[in-house]
Amino acid sequence: MENKNEKLLLQIAEIRSSYAACLPEKVNDIHDAWNHVLANKGQIEPLEQLHRFTHSLKGSAGTFGFKDISDLARLIDDHVKAFIDDGQAQGQQSESEISDLLNQLVASIEASVEMPE
Numbered sequence: 001m002e003n004k005n006e007k008l009l010l011q012i013a014e015i016r017s018s019y020a021a022c023l024p025e026k027v028n029d030i031h032d033a034w035n036h037v038l039a040n041k042g043q044i045e046p047l048e049q050l051h052r053f054t055h056s057l058k059g060s061a062g063t064f065g066f067k068d069i070s071d072l073a074r075l076i077d078d079h080v081k082a083f084i085d086d087g088q089a090q091g092q093q094s095e096s097e098i099s100d101l102l103n104q105l106v107a108s109i110e111a112s113v114e115m116p117e
Helices: 002-039 044-063 067-086 092-112
Strands: none
Touching: 002 044, 002 092, 044 067, 067 092
16 A cells, blocks of 8 residues: 555645646747736736736646645736726826736746756
């Protein structure tokens, strides 16, 4: 029985490691989507794409035990969702808040995995 548990724990660790290796790409996708939002202010499609990326990261990071990353993705997702649901105008303060959260997200991912240069 112990051998099965060890095997399962090893498999979980491998899956988590594989997920961690994908985090830099996920954050790059979020950055690209954010830049697209900034370049296309007032358009809903770039916000929806950013929402999909942040929402996905929020859930998957939590599933794989990266709570800090999941929490930051949730905060970004909440801001983006407010823009979409409420038609809230993107103000300089909101843009600054999202940019700050993105920087924190990058730092958290860098602390969790080694990002390629």
